[in-house]
Amino acid sequence: MMGRQASGQDRLFYSFNLEDHIPQNHLLRGIDRCLDFAGLREHLAEHYSQIGRPSIDPELMLRMLVVGYCYGIRSERRLCEELHLNLAYRWFCRLSLEDAVPDHSTFSKNRHGRFRDSGVFRWLFDEVVRRCMAAGLVKAEGFAVDASIVEADASSQRGVAGTESVDWKDPALSTRAVREYLEGLDAEALGKVLPKKISLTDPQASWTAATGGPAFFAYSTNYLIDAEHGVIMDVQATPAHRTAEVESTKLMVDRVQEQFGLKPERLIGDTAYGTAPMLSWMVDEKGIEPHVPVWDRTQRDDGTLSSNEFTWDEQAKEYTCPQGRPLRSQWRVFKIERSHITKADTVIYRASQQDCANCPEKQRCCPTTPMRKIVRSVHEAARDVGRKIATTEQYERSRCQRKKVEMLFAHLKRILRLDRLRLRGLSGAMDEFTMAAAVQNLRRLAMRVPQGPPTQGTATPA
Structure with missing residues (x-):
């Protein structure tokens, strides 16, 4: 026999507990257990007047924003509509069935005013990070x-x-x-x-x-x-x-x-963070291992010798070519000492033109120039650290973790x-x-x- 739904909307009194209608495994229940707004009012105290009509509870607005961002509800007007209809949203925002939902215009007033001035969004983010730390994550x-x-x-x-x-x-x-x-x-x-x-x-x-x-x-x-x-x-x-x-x-x-x-x-x-100044900041200033690909354009693809085939002498501050000839930043003594550092924070090391002219490997080294030169960054030591780390197994694991x-x-x-x-x-x-x-x-x-x-x-x- 075909059933017929009885009309149940004409009752005068209902026994309804909002808590009973939210599943225990609901995402908002888990988020609610992780949130702590205990210090919110103290953080915002100086941005509210001590007199006048009470404003909308800032915790309510933050809870509403959490719901909006959590479920991809970008429109504040739609967020208020969804909060009016959705029982789970009401439960999370501490609103009963009889409580009115704040108007959507309230968000704009607070976002561009006291919320931004007080940095409450950063405060909330930091509090969540501390909760993650407390949980061992x-x-x-x-x-x-x-x-x-x-x-x-x-x-x-x-x-x-x-x-x-x-x-x-x-x-x-x-x-x-x-x-x-x-x-x-x-x-x-x-x-x-x-x-x-x-x-x-x-x-x-x-x-x-x-x-x-x-x-x-x-x-x-x-x-x-x-x-x-x-x-x-x-x-x-x-x-x-x-x-x-x-x-x-x-x-x-x-x-x-x-x-x-x-x-x-x-x-x-990734490679964008492998520039010489950035690597120097990690290695020299912060003491952090750079697990990033080194931004390196010294490798040649025309068959000629690359700069990594030249040996660097840290004490003498010069390169030595495969034929044993030096490359120096200066070949004569100046009365006023010069750093030879360019605007790009590099030093150019040049071989002797006479050495290159008589070298049997000139066609493999500098076929189009009278002498070989190498441009070395002032942060080359940090780049060398990055290159060395790139050969380790930990670096390979780091590449996977970057995803x-x-x-x-x-x-x-x-x-x-x-x-x-x-x-x-x-x-x-x-x-x-x-x-x-x-x-x-x-x-x-x-x-x-x-x-x-x-x-x-x-x-x-x-």
Whole structure:
């Protein structure tokens, strides 16, 4: 017999417990056990007035943002709608069935105001990292670093050539992102190098075609992760420019050391991080093993002798060719001592023209020049350390561990759906990247430690 559903919506009273309707293995239950907002109000105290009407609880807004980033709900308006309908979201945000959901406009007011001024997103990220450390997910023996490009909220049609004059005082261009850009020009003289194209809506975004397709305005999110379990130790937003990405590594390593007292024994990265100055910073300044491919263009592919076939004499500060002839930075004594260091931080070593003219190997060494010369970086010793490490088995394991960063970027864009920013300006990109990284750590922590990390103290890294 065909059944018929009885009408059950006309009852006056219901017995309903929200706790009973959330599965014990629900992701938000695990995240809730890993979150601790005990110090939130103390952190934000000076940014709230002591008088006036009580504001919306900042913990509620942060919990709502965690839900949004966790489930890829990018629209704040849609997030409020989903929170109104979804029981699990309500439970996680500590809202009963009768409680009203905050208006979506509240997020904009707080994000661009007290949340940004107080650095609450960075505070939340650091607290999550400490919870990961307490759970034993941070070994701190090896860190991996990489960057990924994320499209900015800026149309390519609203861009002008970098050489074109722009009246930034035009009221139509007076936006928060433009003001941040102009402040950056005054503080850091960013205008020394003219970009190829500037966005009129988000001028701090970089015009890039690094992905191999059509060019677009973008920012880069830079991750520094622990190589053991893939916990994100730090995150930094930069314009989509290779130099800025590499330099952000120094900031992140120093910040992790300052915040958590951790410094890795080895740093894993791709070839972009294998430049001579970067290797020198790792080896000479920080005492970190560089597990990165050395950026080396000295190897010749035309059949002639490469510079690695010449012997370097550290005491004499000169090279010796395979025929036993020296290559020196100077062949005569100057009254005023010269360093011979070029603007590129290199020293050029030249052979004697007479030695090369009478050498039987000249056609294999310098067939098109009267003498052989070798350009040596002032950081060549650090490059040699990198080359030596590249021959070890640990280096091969590090190459495999580097993929964990790329997996996190894939998760960021495909699962969390952060393939295009919603906030403008470098500060907006930083807010979004920091929240997304905190949520990625929370998801990992909830899945690896279902019972939640210890509530007291911080575990010592293994």
